[in-house]
Amino acid sequence: MEFGKMFSSLDAHVAGEAYRIVTQSPILLSGTGLKAQSEQLARNFSAEKNLLLNEPRGHRGMHGVISVGSDRADIGLLFFSHRQASAFKYEGVLAAVGAMLETGGLKRRENGRYTAETTEGVIELSADFNGDEVAQISVRNKAASVTRTSQSSTALLDGKRKYLIYPLPPAIPEIDLAHLSVISEWGAGKAAEYASATHAITGVVLAEELPGGGFRSVTFEKDGYILRSPGIDTTFALLALQEKRNGNHAVSVSNTSIFGSTLIAEAPDGEGGPALVRAEPFVTGAHQFVLDREDPLDQGFLIV
Numbered sequence: 001m002e003f004g005k006m007f008s009s010l011d012a013h014v015a016g017e018a019y020r021i022v023t024q025s026p027i028l029l030s031g032t033g034l035k036a037q038s039e040q041l042a043r044n045f046s047a048e049k050n051l052l053l054n055e056p057r058g059h060r061g062m063h064g065v066i067s068v069g070s071d072r073a074d075i076g077l078l079f080f081s082h083r084q085a086s087a088f089k090y091e092g093v094l095a096a097v098g099a100m101l102e103t104g105g106l107k108r109r110e111n112g113r114y115t116a117e118t119t120e121g122v123i124e125l126s127a128d129f130n131g132d133e134v135a136q137i138s139v140r141n142k143a144a145s146v147t148r149t150s151q152s153s154t155a156l157l158d159g160k161r162k163y164l165i166y167p168l169p170p171a172i173p174e175i176d177l178a179h180l181s182v183i184s185e186w187g188a189g190k191a192a193e194y195a196s197a198t199h200a201i202t203g204v205v206l207a208e209e210l211p212g213g214g215f216r217s218v219t220f221e222k223d224g225y226i227l228r229s230p231g232i233d234t235t236f237a238l239l240a241l242q243e244k245r246n247g248n249h250a251v252s253v254s255n256t257s258i259f260g261s262t263l264i265a266e267a268p269d270g271e272g273g274p275a276l277v278r279a280e281p282f283v284t285g286a287h288q289f290v291l292d293r294e295d296p297l298d299q300g301f302l303i304v
Contacts, residue, residue, distance in 0.1 A: 007289040012095040013282045016228030019095035021065045034076045038119050049080050054300025065096045073115035073122050084223035086202050090232040098134045098281025138278040144240035155237035161202040175208045175216040187220035214254035230257040232277050239265040
């Protein structure tokens with residue numbers, strides 16, 4: 001075997017979303033400033049990014065994170081993803097900060113407060129510990145606004161990411177794994193409907209309002225892929241939807257995915273401003289990947 005390039009990573013999950021935090025690789029970024037480095041990462045290194053995201057080393061649900069220095073925050077984070085996936089997600093910030101705290105990449109503080117610079121700005125986080133483990137990390141969004149029509153609602157997160165929220169159609173009686181085939185077909189149809197760049201949609205949400213309050217939801221990315229997580233963005237959006245309905249008096253809302261995991265968004269002031277979500281990051285492994293120059297699938301592949 002002829003060895004080529006070596007990659008090292010930490011893998012972490014947050015609410016079912018998988019992240020590969022790259023700690024060593026041939027992805028060498030020049031220049032200063034996170035914005036310039038992010039643009040360089042987006043334009044280059046396609047082979048290296050595919051190697052880390054695709055099978056047999058990754059999968060469609062894998063996302064990539066690279067930590068860099070920052071003069072504005074405790075850590076700088078760059079994200080890369082599959083072509084139809086949203087590169088930035090709050091889950092990625094929580095996964096990276098949690099993994100760095102548990103492995104010594106970030107120094108633990110008594111007050112548990114940390115900052116991460118991203119292309120979406122500086123994100124403030126608060127970590128709670130159980131011994132040496134990160135028990136949970138909380139993050140606040142910047143803003144969420146909702147406009148409603150007769151058929152759907154549009155949620156705008158942090159002024160940048162747009163989600164369409166739909167109620168259950170007649171063909172889907174409830175969000176349950178028993179109806180996964182019909183739900184997947186519905187989501188694929190909506191993704192195709194909004195596939196053009198002119199729509200600039202981050203995702204489509206199918207939401208079921210539960211009798212006791214809260215929601216059960218499924219979030220589809222632009223290629224129709226179903227998120228494993230309830231979605232932090234989705235949970236913020238559903239809280240904003242409740243606030244819209246109740247005149248900014250919704251204090252919290254729960255959001256459960258079709259796979260059974262739950263996130264809760266809280267707005268203590270009840271004024272439609274920044275809200276809070278808590279989640280627990282799990283480090284699932286530390287890996288080294290070696291690229292064999294003779295590998296005929298040297299950029300991995302996706303199972304379809």
